Amino acid sequence: MKNKRVVVMGLGRFGGGIGVTRWLVSQGAQVTVTDRESAESLGGSVGQLGDLPVTYHFGGHLDSDLDACDLLVVSPAVNKAKSEYVRKAVERGIPLSSEMNLFVERCPARRIIGITGSAGKSTTTAMIGSIATACAQARLVPAVWMGGNIGHSLLNDLDRMTADDLVVLELSSFQLEDVERVGWSPSHAIITNIKPNHLDRHGTMEVYTAAKMNIVRFQKADGVTFVSGGDEPLADEVRKAGGGLRLQRFQFDTAFRDVLRVPGRHNEENAAAAIAVARSLGISDDLIAHGLSHFMGLPHRLELVGEHNGVRYYNDSKSTTPESTLIALNAFSVPVVMMIGGGDKGMSFDQMCREIARKAKGVVCYGATGPKLFELSERFAAGLSSSAQVRKAGDFEEAMTTAKSMAGPGEVVVMSPACTSYDMFTNYEERGERFREIVQSFTG
Numbered sequence: 222m223k224n225k226r227v228v229v230m231g232l233g234r235f236g237g238g239i240g241v242t243r244w245l246v247s248q249g250a251q252v253t254v255t256d257r258e259s260a261e262s263l264g265g266s267v268g269q270l271g272d273l274p275v276t277y278h279f280g281g282h283l284d285s286d287l288d289a290c291d292l293l294v295v296s297p298a299v300n301k302a303k304s305e306y307v308r309k310a311v312e313r314g315i316p317l318s319s320e321m322n323l324f325v326e327r328c329p330a331r332r333i334i335g336i337t338g339s340a341g342k343s344t345t346t347a348m349i350g351s352i353a354t355a356c357a358q359a360r361l362v363p364a365v366w367m368g369g370n371i372g373h374s375l376l377n378d379l380d381r382m383t384a385d386d387l388v389v390l391e392l393s394s395f396q397l398e399d400v401e402r403v404g405w406s407p408s409h410a411i412i413t414n415i416k417p418n419h420l421d422r423h424g425t426m427e428v429y430t431a432a433k434m435n436i437v438r439f440q441k442a443d444g445v446t447f448v449s450g451g452d453e454p455l456a457d458e459v460r461k462a463g464g465g466l467r468l469q470r471f472q473f474d475t476a477f478r479d480v481l482r483v484p485g486r487h488n489e490e491n492a493a494a495a496i497a498v499a500r501s502l503g504i505s506d507d508l509i510a511h512g513l514s515h516f517m518g519l520p521h522r523l524e525l526v527g528e529h530n531g532v533r534y535y536n537d538s539k540s541t542t543p544e545s546t547l548i549a550l551n552a553f554s555v556p557v558v559m560m561i562g563g564g565d566k567g568m569s570f571d572q573m574c575r576e577i578a579r580k581a582k583g584v585v586c587y588g589a590t591g592p593k594l595f596e597l598s599e600r601f602a603a604g605l606s607s608s609a610q611v612r613k614a615g616d617f618e619e620a621m622t623t624a625k626s627m628a629g630p631g632e633v634v635v636m637s638p639a640c641t642s643y644d645m646f647t648n649y650e651e652r653g654e655r656f657r658e659i660v661q662s663f664t665g
Contacts, residue, residue, distance in 0.1 A: 234266065238296055238320075241323065242275060257280070292315070294319060295317055318399075322402060324374075335409070336389070336390070338411075341491045345494050353389060362387045363385050394422075394432040398435070405439055407444070409445055411497075415430055418541075419566065437463070438464075446459055447470075448468060448471070474493070487548040521653035527657070527664050534634045535635045537636060541566070558582055560624050563640030566640065575605075583609055585623045588645055
């Protein structure tokens with residue numbers, strides 16, 4: 222990279238381009254960062270880069286930056302198929318890369334566990350990370366590194382990694398789109414499930430699934446891919462991607478039920494994947510149990526944030542698909558009041574609203590999708606002769622107070638939106654923190 226002229230496309234308000242920019246500078250590259258957002262909105266990200274020798278161009282992309290460009294590093298958030306700037310770079314013969322591609326091309330570790338899926342991938346990644354940490358503490362592996370779509374960029378840790386380390390990567394469909402460019406798949410691949418998601422970006426389920434299958438497509442002969450024993454359609458997709466001979470199926474071993482600290486059958490499924498890959502690496506059941514027992518869940522993923530007047534409040538803000546919201550609904554055996562709504566990703570809400578009308582005590586619909594969700598939920602509740610209460614709210618605070626009024630002692634309120642946060646919040650973390658703040662105001 223020394224003396225190469227590199228343009229980083231997309232710094233991001235949440236700092237997605239910080240790690241790769243810092244690494245490129247450390248490698249001696251001449252770096253220009255370009256972003257369509259304003260300098261004001263990106264001030265926090267720029268501040269984290271301090272006084273590094275970086276040229277910034279905000280408020281749009283300048284064609285002149287491509288004139289002497291040796292490499293264009295594109296943020297996963299950029300839709301390359303629709304980007305005029307990417308098209309111009311390709312026409313000029315400028316190579317494209319991404320933070321993840323730069324990392325996997327240079328990672329020295331022989332064992333890289335990659336996790337993807339439409340739901341459960343973050344929790345499964347964190348469970349594996351907890352088990353792997355237990356192994357490191359027992360000095361069975363030199364070090365464990367966890368990153369990708371979870372945690373921080375691992376590029377700046379490359380010089381500390383060894384061949385015997387264990388690397389755990391959560392991989393989104395956007396990141397997996399890019400790895401096809403370098404023909405890479407992890408040595409150990411886990412696919413939790415594939416359900417409709419990000420269709421506003423990918424367009425069709427076929428395109429979305431093809432991106433996910435890149436986690437399998439380029440595996441070496443000694444690689445292994447893990448899929449749930451109950452998901453035959455997904456297993457067929459793995460076979461079509463050339464992974465049939467490396468395919469292993471998993472199911473939950475009930476011997477581990479008592480050590481899990483997170484609720485719901487879906488977390489048993491997540492644990493089943495973690496257990497399967499751990500056993501394939503030769504990790505003992507005792508260490509697996511130790512790692513799982515120390516995993517207390519992820520922020521914004523069915524996170525218990527408070528209790529007031531006998532009602533427990535769960536923050537599931539990371540749920541941005543109907544499927545993950547149904548997982549949250551089914552995680553409880555007590556009456557549930559659901560809070561759903563937000564930005565639309567172009568997915569169908571029919572099945573979700575039908576199940577909520579059938580199973581929930583009540584539902585509060587809010588945000589940009591609120592009217593649509595309210596209409597669907599009312600219609601299904603009437604058609605099923607359900608006793609579920611269906612309410613709508615104008616804003617998030619009203620949704621919270623409405624949900625509070627609907628729940629009684631021994632019941633739960635679950636904010637599991639099934640939608641993006643961008644209609645009201647900067648990201649799902651801000652939405653979850655606002656939920657937490659309001660619950661804390663209830664409890665005093």
